[in-house]
Amino acid sequence: xxxxxxxxxxxxxLFLQGWQVRRRWQDPPPRPGQDSVTRYLARFADAARxxxxxxxxxxxxxxxxxxxxxxxxxxTGLYLAQHALAPRIxxxxxxxxxxxxxFHDPAACAAxxxxxxxxxxxxxxxxxxVLRRR
Amino acid sequence: MNQGVEIAALCGWxxxxxxxxxHLVPRAAGDRLGVLLQLVLGLSLGxxxxxxxxxxxxxxxxxxxxxxxxxxxxxxxxxxxxxxLALLTARAAPARVAAGPPxxxxxxxxxxxxxxxxxxxxxxxxxxKPHGEYDTLAMWNLRARMLLRAPHAFTETLAGLPSFxxxxxxxxxxxxVARLWRAAGADLAxxxxxxxxxxxxxxxxxxxxxxxxxxGGALAALGGILVLGAPPAARIAAEQLADPPLALHLxxxxxLLLLAAPAAPARAFGLRLLAGSCLGxxxxxxxxxxxxxxxxxxxxxxxxARGLARLVPLGLGAAPFVAVLVLHLRAVxxxxxxxxxxxxxxxxAFLADPTRWLAAxxxxxDELARFGKGLLVALVVIVVLLRRLxxxxxxxxxxxxxRRIACALALLVALHLWIALTTPWPVAFHVRSTEARLLxxxxxxxxxxxxxxxxxxxxxxxxxxxxxxxxxx
Numbered sequence: 001x002x003x004x005x006x007x008x009x010x011x012x013x014l015f016l017q018g019w020q021v022r023r024r025w026q027d028p029p030p031r032p033g034q035d036s037v038t039r040y041l042a043r044f045a046d047a048a049r050x051x052x053x054x055x056x057x058x059x060x061x062x063x064x065x066x067x068x069x070x071x072x073x074x075x076t077g078l079y080l081a082q083h084a085l086a087p088r089i090x091x092x093x094x095x096x097x098x099x100x101x102x103f104h105d106p107a108a109c110a111a112x113x114x115x116x117x118x119x120x121x122x123x124x125x126x127x128x129x130v131l132r133r134r
Numbered sequence: 135m136n137q138g139v140e141i142a143a144l145c146g147w148x149x150x151x152x153x154x155x156x157h158l159v160p161r162a163a164g165d166r167l168g169v170l171l172q173l174v175l176g177l178s179l180g181x182x183x184x185x186x187x188x189x190x191x192x193x194x195x196x197x198x199x200x201x202x203x204x205x206x207x208x209x210x211x212x213x214x215x216x217x218x219l220a221l222l223t224a225r226a227a228p229a230r231v232a233a234g235p236p237x238x239x240x241x242x243x244x245x246x247x248x249x250x251x252x253x254x255x256x257x258x259x260x261x262x263k264p265h266g267e268y269d270t271l272a273m274w275n276l277r278a279r280m281l282l283r284a285p286h287a288f289t290e291t292l293a294g295l296p297s298f299x300x301x302x303x304x305x306x307x308x309x310x311v312a313r314l315w316r317a318a319g320a321d322l323a324x325x326x327x328x329x330x331x332x333x334x335x336x337x338x339x340x341x342x343x344x345x346x347x348x349x350g351g352a353l354a355a356l357g358g359i360l361v362l363g364a365p366p367a368a369r370i371a372a373e374q375l376a377d378p379p380l381a382l383h384l385x386x387x388x389x390l391l392l393l394a395a396p397a398a399p400a401r402a403f404g405l406r407l408l409a410g411s412c413l414g415x416x417x418x419x420x421x422x423x424x425x426x427x428x429x430x431x432x433x434x435x436x437x438x439a440r441g442l443a444r445l446v447p448l449g450l451g452a453a454p455f456v457a458v459l460v461l462h463l464r465a466v467x468x469x470x471x472x473x474x475x476x477x478x479x480x481x482x483a484f485l486a487d488p489t490r491w492l493a494a495x496x497x498x499x500d501e502l503a504r505f506g507k508g509l510l511v512a513l514v515v516i517v518v519l520l521r522r523l524x525x526x527x528x529x530x531x532x533x534x535x536x537r538r539i540a541c542a543l544a545l546l547v548a549l550h551l552w553i554a555l556t557t558p559w560p561v562a563f564h565v566r567s568t569e570a571r572l573l574x575x576x577x578x579x580x581x582x583x584x585x586x587x588x589x590x591x592x593x594x595x596x597x598x599x600x601x602x603x604x605x606x607x
Contacts, residue, residue: 001523002519002520002523002524002525002592002593003592003593003594005516005519005520005523006352006356006516006520006593006594007594008512008516009356009360009512009513009516010241010244010355010356010359010594011244012363012509012512013248013359013360013362013363013364013506013509014244014247014248014359014363016363016364016365016506016507016509017247017248017251017252017255017362017363017365017368018251020251020255020365020368021251021254021255024254024255024258029258029261029262030261030262031261032261032264035261035262035263035264035265037263037264037265037271038264038265041265054284054287059297070268071268075272075296075299076268076272078296078297079268079271079272079276079297080271082276082297082298083265083271083275083276083279086276086279086280086283086284087279087280087283087284087287089287089290089291089295089297089298090297091295091296091297092296092297
């Protein structure tokens, strides 16, 4: 009896792990560098070259739509932009001299710019724009 | 900063950890698992020490580049001294203990298969999410990136800005990742991924090595199988969160406390000193680590003779990490996010609400039952049955220490329930969203403490698939 219990305890993880591997096998991962977060982070490369290397940067943005298995809320866009632009510190709002626009919809970026009286320094065509206070 | 100096400085810390582990942790003659235990303990404590030094630089020296370079050179210098010391003492007799019976071959094959599948799952998850989970991006790796790129501006990120949530979370893991990135020369995504997965693998190794010394090879292999084979383990190990490092620190502390229990006083002091360092590292890794360190230390003091005396080496070992934790908490303007809700009136109102109790207990019970697809419940039930069937471990000091650690882990789950009950978030959501990670942090220590209560002889010797190939018990 004791040996049977031991065997059960030793073999159960083997079967559970095997079942998991079989399940994952049916869901092939993307090729390296092609996952949704890597592609999302790459959107900020041009803006990083244009913005000051340090200091506080304003941030305006909406919820990302093309991320897989991530919460699609505005905070996710902020965290990912912060990753791409560290060590600059992103602060939501338009109080800083430089402002990053991160909108899924270019029309929303234009509307926010007009409403807040910001000057467009450059739009990169992918929803990311660098703005300045007038 | 010069990458060569960074690598040399990290080697210095690794050397310190290895030297301490080599001379303080006992192992059986020819026991390769014992060597690996010393290696894992040495490297994890070395990395923890390097990370704590980085935080000291940030909080005390404000990331001043000149002062940081001077510290790196010092670290590299003593790395050289330690390397010479390690070479000189390489032939010195390490602490020896009696080896338990080895594991049967069929069990080792099961362990190898489970380990191989765990690696496959980690690689799959790593390709799917090379940057980790939401929390990895929002907290852990983001902080590491700030520590790497602008250590002088790190304290600014603790001010409760929306782009840096949960500023009060202890930062040992991000600091460790920052050190590894500096040594790698760039903030490459595979670095935290590999480090995190290796920490969890290290936890499995620590559990197996401690059980090998205390209870023999069969239970050691079973411990490794259970730690690596619990279904959420491979997934969480690949998510670059602070949970796997915390699991290693807690498992290492538990293993050292178990090994210290039957040791002679001088040897036990050294082992508890290392265990204290592991608990200190746990406290500086996550809030749960703080609670776990306090509870493990408290249950360590609880016991027959000289209970309080056992706390002295624990405190001495933990002191450097606790000092850095105090520096961190002083630098965070906002208090721990859970504390402001603990006003007496509000807590009393929450505790008087039976619907909260019902929701909390039902959700906790469900999470406990579902952890590892039922593996936690199966482990507890089977350990109880094995003890009833005459396989209870002898009533030795290690068994008493294992019971104390099991109590500390159970108290930690109860504390988690208390927090869920007394904070204003929906209680079922709170338990559901945090319990799996808490249980994974505790899982290696729980496997170790529970299996240390069982006698391994005769359990795996017969009726096994390849019983003829087994080594004699």
